[in-house]
Amino acid sequence: MGRRGWWTVAGAGGSAGLVLVLVAVLVDLDTADRVASVTGAVVGLAGLVVALIALHAPGTTAPDSRRVRARGGGIAAGGDITAPGAPPRTGAAAGPTTGSGQRDVSATGRGSVAAGGDINGVDPGQGHRP
Structure with a gap:
């Protein structure tokens, strides 16, 4: 996801938070509770969908x-x-070298x-x- 996508996610999250605060202040706490519950359920389902898509997406191999x-x-x-x-190794650090x-x-x-x-x-x- 590029910079534009992250800004979109950040804007949507900030807007949702602001709406929840405004509902709690301007309407009443019971309504805010219901709105927050529905919002949480929707975000949870969206997270599940994203996880399932990522799970079934074709993998990419790291260059090294x-x-x-x-x-x-x-x-x-x-x-x-x-x-x-x-016997334990002595000398150079353990592990394979990385790189191309x-x-x-x-x-x-x-x-x-x-x-x-x-x-x-x-x-x-x-x-x-x-």
Whole structure:
């Protein structure tokens, strides 16, 4: 949503608030209560509709995202892989680098291991043991 859309939403919200205050001051509190209840129900339903539309909208991929695939018993991760009981890492900061240099990660076949980051404590020669 652009700047114009946000200003429209802000104007509509401010106007609704002003109308509710004017109803409470100029008419009576019972009428203001009813108007606020109806307004709240309408806004709640509008929020539900927006959420459902966003839920079913086709997703967009971030420019630095990657696909991760593991097939045939392989192990694949978009970031680091650390085996249970492996010693803690020392040195450089953990995690894969970000940016346009990222590639898809794929591990195909029993015993194959692939990671978008570091592999710590996994011996690819030992194979995958379920």
